[in-house]
Amino acid sequence: MGLKILFFLFVTGFIAYYIYTPLPDAMEQKLKVMMIDAVTRTLYNVVGFVELLGLKHYMHALMLFTRGEDAAAVSDENVTVTDTVFNGIPVRVFIPTKQNKDRRRGLLYFHGGGWCTGSAGMNTYDLLARMTANAIDAVVVSVSYRLAPEYHFPTQFEDVYTVTKYFLQDHVLSEYFVDRDRIGVSGDSAGGNLAAAVVLQVQEDKDIDIQLKVQALIYPALQAVDFDTPSYQQNKHMPLLSRPLMIRFWSEYFTNDTALYKSMMSNRFIPLASRHTFAFVNWEKYLPEKFRKGHIYSGPQYGNADLLNKYPGILDSRACPLLAEETKLKTLPKTYVITCEYDVLRDDGIMYVSRVKEAGIHVTHYHCETCFHGILMFQSWPFYLEAAHKVLINYINWLDANL
Numbered sequence: 001m002g003l004k005i006l007f008f009l010f011v012t013g014f015i016a017y018y019i020y021t022p023l024p025d026a027m028e029q030k031l032k033v034m035m036i037d038a039v040t041r042t043l044y045n046v047v048g049f050v051e052l053l054g055l056k057h058y059m060h061a062l063m064l065f066t067r068g069e070d071a072a073a074v075s076d077e078n079v080t081v082t083d084t085v086f087n088g089i090p091v092r093v094f095i096p097t098k099q100n101k102d103r104r105r106g107l108l109y110f111h112g113g114g115w116c117t118g119s120a121g122m123n124t125y126d127l128l129a130r131m132t133a134n135a136i137d138a139v140v141v142s143v144s145y146r147l148a149p150e151y152h153f154p155t156q157f158e159d160v161y162t163v164t165k166y167f168l169q170d171h172v173l174s175e176y177f178v179d180r181d182r183i184g185v186s187g188d189s190a191g192g193n194l195a196a197a198v199v200l201q202v203q204e205d206k207d208i209d210i211q212l213k214v215q216a217l218i219y220p221a222l223q224a225v226d227f228d229t230p231s232y233q234q235n236k237h238m239p240l241l242s243r244p245l246m247i248r249f250w251s252e253y254f255t256n257d258t259a260l261y262k263s264m265m266s267n268r269f270i271p272l273a274s275r276h277t278f279a280f281v282n283w284e285k286y287l288p289e290k291f292r293k294g295h296i297y298s299g300p301q302y303g304n305a306d307l308l309n310k311y312p313g314i315l316d317s318r319a320c321p322l323l324a325e326e327t328k329l330k331t332l333p334k335t336y337v338i339t340c341e342y343d344v345l346r347d348d349g350i351m352y353v354s355r356v357k358e359a360g361i362h363v364t365h366y367h368c369e370t371c372f373h374g375i376l377m378f379q380s381w382p383f384y385l386e387a388a389h390k391v392l393i394n395y396i397n398w399l400d401a402n403l
Contacts, residue, residue, distance in 0.1 A: 023239075024342060028370050028387050036383055037239040044245065059116040059149050059252060066113065071123040078134040083121070086141070087166040089159050092120040094133035094140040095176065103179035105138035105403050108164055108198075110145070112189030112218075112374070114249030115156050119144040124377045131379075131392070136400045139176045141167055145194070148252040153313040156253070160194045161201055168202075168210045184214035184333075184403045188376060189241075189345070190249065192220025196321035196352070203331040214403050216336040216395065219373055222322040222348040223281050224250045224314050228267045230283065230295040231346035238342045241373040246344050253319070254311045263307055269314075271305035277315055280323045286351040322352055329359035336364045336398050338391060340371035364402075366394050 021037050023030050047061040055061075073083040073092055080095045096104070109132075111118045111125045118125070120142035133140040145159035164185065166172060173180050187195035199215045202208055226232075227247055236243035244265065251261035263269035270277065284297035308314060317324040335356055339349035353365045368375065371387050378385040379392060 021239075026370050027342065027372070029385055032383065032385065033239060033372070036378070040240055057149055058248070059147075063117050063147075066117045066119075066122060069123045070119065070121045071126045073121070073126075076130070079130045081126070081130065086143075086163045089163050089166075090120070090144040091163060092126070092129070092142045092144070093176070094129045094142070096133055096137050096139075098137070100137060100177075103173075103177050103182075105136060106167065106173065106176070106178035106183040107132065107136075107138050107140045107399070107403065108160075108167060108183075108185045108195075109140055109142045110160050110185070110187035110191035110194040110198075111142065112187065112191045113147075114221075114246070115153075115190045115193075115253040116148045116249055118147075124379070127379060128376060128392075132396060132399065135396045136403065138399075138403065139178050149256050152255060153253050153316075153319050156190075157194060157197055157318050161198055164198050164202065165205070165208060168208055180210050182213055182403055183210065184212055184216060184399070186216040186218070186399075187220070188218035189373070190221055190253075192217040193222060193319075193321065196220060196222060197318045199332060200317060200321060200324055200328055203328070212333050214334045214336065214399070215332065216338075216399060217349065217352075218338045218376060218395070219340055219343055219345050220321075220337070220349055220352070221246070221250070221345050222352050223320045224253075224264070225270055225277055225320065225323070226267065226281050226283070226300070227264060228301075229281075229347040229351075230287065230291060230293050231348075232344045233295060234293055235342050235344045235346065235372075238344070239372045241344055243344050254313055257310070260307055260311060263303055266303075268301045268303035269307050270300065270303060271308055272302045273305060274308060274315060275300060275302070277323055280355070281351060283347055283351060286354040287347055288350070288354075291347065291350055322348060322355070326355070326359050329356055329361065332356060332359070332361045334362045334402055336366070336395075336402070338395065339365070339367050340373055340375055341367065341369050342371065343373035345373060364398060366391070366398070 050056050050061040051058040073081045075081045082093050129140045129142045143160050143163050145156045185195040247264045278300040313319045337349050337353050339346045356363045375388050378388040
């Protein structure tokens with residue numbers, strides 16, 4: 001009996017320790033967030049164990065779980081939903097059912113998932129796209145681009161850019177009854193990265209005579225040069241996206257070579273010869289003091305050139321839009337950026353806002369003081385979060401007013 005009681009106390013204590021993760025006081029609905037954190041940590045631990053046993057690559061195992069969230073292309077009374085292909089790339093198109101005498105707005109959406117997981121068919125992205133299409137009376141094109149570890153940069157970028165160029169043709173816009181002067185791009189996390197990169201490329205593409213009206217970036221990943229920004233330090237163990245996981249996503253985007261991951265974790269992988277790139281991510285300059293949280297900028301740490309020579313995409317602005325020259329930023333359309341206080345990517349977004357403002361572009365920054373990365377995913381039972389709804393409403397209202 002004594003052993004049973006001891007075992008019971010041990011198991012109870014372990015579960016309580018595992019579920020109870022101290023969270024910042026500002027976070028709302030803490031108990032529910034703790035449960036979300038416990039579920040995702042369990043998932044990540046299982047996936048890590050599967051990889052450790054040599055059964056599957058980490059990202060393949062993670063994708064098995066995300067595929068379980070795939071939703072069929074089902075239309076409803078408000079939105080017609082269709083799976084199709086744009087120039088060889090799978091997309092899901094959402095078209096409002098209500099009649100409209102004027103051409104509609106158009107929005108290209110790129111999903112998140114660290115360039116390694118996710119699709120336009122995931123329930124969370126299906127729901128977000130259909131809500132957006134219905135709320136602002138827009139045709140939403142959600143893209144299922146190819147993923148790592150099978151495909152690396154620039155494949156993901158090229159896929160979403162291929163869809164963008166296809167959509168920005170007058171005959172395609174006519175088919176979908178879209179106004180060529182009211183088209184924007186949007187995306188979350190890795191998708192926000194792709195959206196920002198697409199806009200930069202469209203502005204330079206002489207084959208495209210249509211200019212994007214807006215870009216809306218949701219907690220975007222924008223640089224792979226400095227993984228010791230205050231937000232990477234402060235939020236390295238916050239729910240959904242830890243520092244090690246985000247760095248794993250970045251390394252997988254470029255290569256399966258684990259040497260890059262290890263160097264990125266140490267934050268010593270940019271050689272002295274490329275020191276000029278740190279000027280674009282200098283958080284002492286581009287991060288307002290309230291976001292520095294007492295951290296002191298000590299300057300860049302350099303590594304050897306071997307990895308950068310093998311994977312030069314790390315310094316390509318198509319992979320890291322925050323590295324774009326100011327002359328390129330000056331061509332951007334009206335911009336909207338969402339950042340979350342408890343997110344390793346917070347400072348990427350905030351530095352981008354500072355640089356875009358400095359370039360003279362109209363930018364709206366919505367910072368959620370109580371949110372963590374991926375907050376928009378929690379729009380439905382059983383993990384509905386009130387903060388998620390507030391962020392969604394702000395996002396949709398901005399699109400409605402500016403697109």
